[in-house]
Amino acid sequence: MPEGPSVRKFQLLTSPFLGQVVAKVGGSSRKINVNDLNALRLQDSQVHGKNLYLSFVAAEAPSGPTAEETVLQREAASGASSPAQGGQEQVCASQTQPQEDELQELPHSRSEAPDAAGGPGSWLRFHFGLFGSVRANEFSRANKANKRGDWKDPVPRLVLHFQSGGFLVFYNCRMHWCSSPRADPASDILSVEFHRGRALDALCAPDPICYTLLDQRYFSGLGNIIKNEILYLAKIHPLTRGSVLALSDLERLLDCAIQFSSAWLHSKLHGKGLHPQIYQKEQCPLGHTVMKGTLGPSGGFKRLTWWCPQCQPVVL
Numbered sequence: 033m034p035e036g037p038s039v040r041k042f043q044l045l046t047s048p049f050l051g052q053v054v055a056k057v058g059g060s061s062r063k064i065n066v067n068d069l070n071a072l073r074l075q076d077s078q079v080h081g082k083n084l085y086l087s088f089v090a091a092e093a094p095s096g097p098t099a100e101e102t103v104l105q106r107e108a109a110s111g112a113s114s115p116a117q118g119g120q121e122q123v124c125a126s127q128t129q130p131q132e133d134e135l136q137e138l139p140h141s142r143s144e145a146p147d148a149a150g151g152p153g154s155w156l157r158f159h160f161g162l163f164g165s166v167r168a169n170e171f172s173r174a175n176k177a178n179k180r181g182d183w184k185d186p187v188p189r190l191v192l193h194f195q196s197g198g199f200l201v202f203y204n205c206r207m208h209w210c211s212s213p214r215a216d217p218a219s220d221i222l223s224v225e226f227h228r229g230r231a232l233d234a235l236c237a238p239d240p241i242c243y244t245l246l247d248q249r250y251f252s253g254l255g256n257i258i259k260n261e262i263l264y265l266a267k268i269h270p271l272t273r274g275s276v277l278a279l280s281d282l283e284r285l286l287d288c289a290i291q292f293s294s295a296w297l298h299s300k301l302h303g304k305g306l307h308p309q310i311y312q313k314e315q316c317p318l319g320h321t322v323m324k325g326t327l328g329p330s331g332g333f334k335r336l337t338w339w340c341p342q343c344q345p346v347v348l
Contacts, residue, residue: 034160036222036253037297039079042158042166044301045200046077046086049168052194053091059190064156064207066190074192078213081220081252084158084166085213157208164204171201219252221293228286235274235282242270242337243329245289254289256335257311258296262288264310269344270327270337276347316340 034042053073057066069088076087158164165172172186190202217225234250235241245251245259263270266285274282296306313322320342328334 033162033255034082034164035255035258035293036079036081036220037293037300039082039084039160039253040222040297041300042084042160043077043079045166045168046074046084049074049192049194049196049198049200050077051075052196052198054088054192055195056193057191058193059188059202061189061207064209069156069192074194078215080213080215080217081248082159082255083214084160085210086156086158087154088156155210155213157210157213158202159206161204161206165202167201167203169198172203216249216252219248219250221251221253221289222297226290231286232279232282235277235285238273238275239329240271240327241268241274241277241285242327242335243332244274246335251289253293256337257306257308258289258293259335260311260338261308262292264316264338264340264344265292267344269341269346270339272347310338310340313338316343318343 051073054069054071057069059066071091072088073091074086075089076085078085078087158166171188174183174185177183186203188201188203189205190207191199192201193199217223218227218230220226231250234244234247237244242259242263245254245262246256248254259270262285265288266281268277268281268285299306309317310322316322318340320340322338322340324336324338326334327337
């Protein structure tokens with residue numbers, strides 16, 4: 033599942049189309065009537081955690097300034113690193129090939145629920161599945177044969193052609209109309225309004241730390257890849273209960289979450305991929321054998337988790 037940094041990159045792809053009118057639509061979506069988007073203006077684009085929100089208004093409505101895309105545009109244009117990246121920049125800076133890095137995460141988080149249905153002229157919420165993506169002015173092409181041996185291109189869920197001649201393509205996503213973005217910037221690990229105190233309180237719970245990190249109420253945008261990587265960087269076993277860890281350990285884990293997420297976003301904005309240290313690896317960077325298990329709360333979603341027993345010892 034695309035995590036916070038990936039969805040913010042999707043937002044950056046939509047920003048050149050803000051203020052433009054939809055001239056033609058297409059796509060296979062059955063959740064919404066794609067024809068309702070015809071002749072509407074794309075007014076705004078926002079990201080909250082793992083969700084992308086696009087605002088549409090009647091074409092004759094004035095197109096005012098947008099709320100959030102300017103920060104991403106400035107960073108992409110200047111090439112400046114986020115102050116929060118710290119020492120984690122080298123994690124992503126040397127990469128040259130993007131990879132399918134969100135494949136192992138399940139399509140739902142335990143704290144997420146569908147938005148109430150709305151109607152055209154409000155906000156369209158996108159939540160991306162295992163392979164969800166957004167493309168601008170290009171379609172995705174098959175890079176391998178399917179199980180039947182056919183080289184069949186992916187079918188877009190939604191295609192928006194604009195009067196300028198450009199277009200946006202959305203793949204493998206769920207869409208719902210809603211009256212406004214369901215936003216809590218204090219829980220978004222990539223937001224300047226992220227609330228460290230509330231996040232630390234959540235990490236102190238007597239639950240395995242790997243469960244708490246995926247709770248979108250406190251760590252919106254943090255997904256399975258980030259979870260695995262930051263637990264390794266902080267040298268914490270995924271099943272260690274937060275209540276037995278020292279505050280300094282939890283502070284270090286939180287710093288790793290912010291720095292790694294910021295570095296990953298910076299890498300994506302510059303067209304680079306991710307070279308994980310532990311996620312989907314057989315050995316850790318020190319050469320130790322990596323363990324893999326499906327971990328999750330009873331009755332909740334289970335996620336594939338990788339850890340190094342030597343670098344990340346259990347704390348009893």
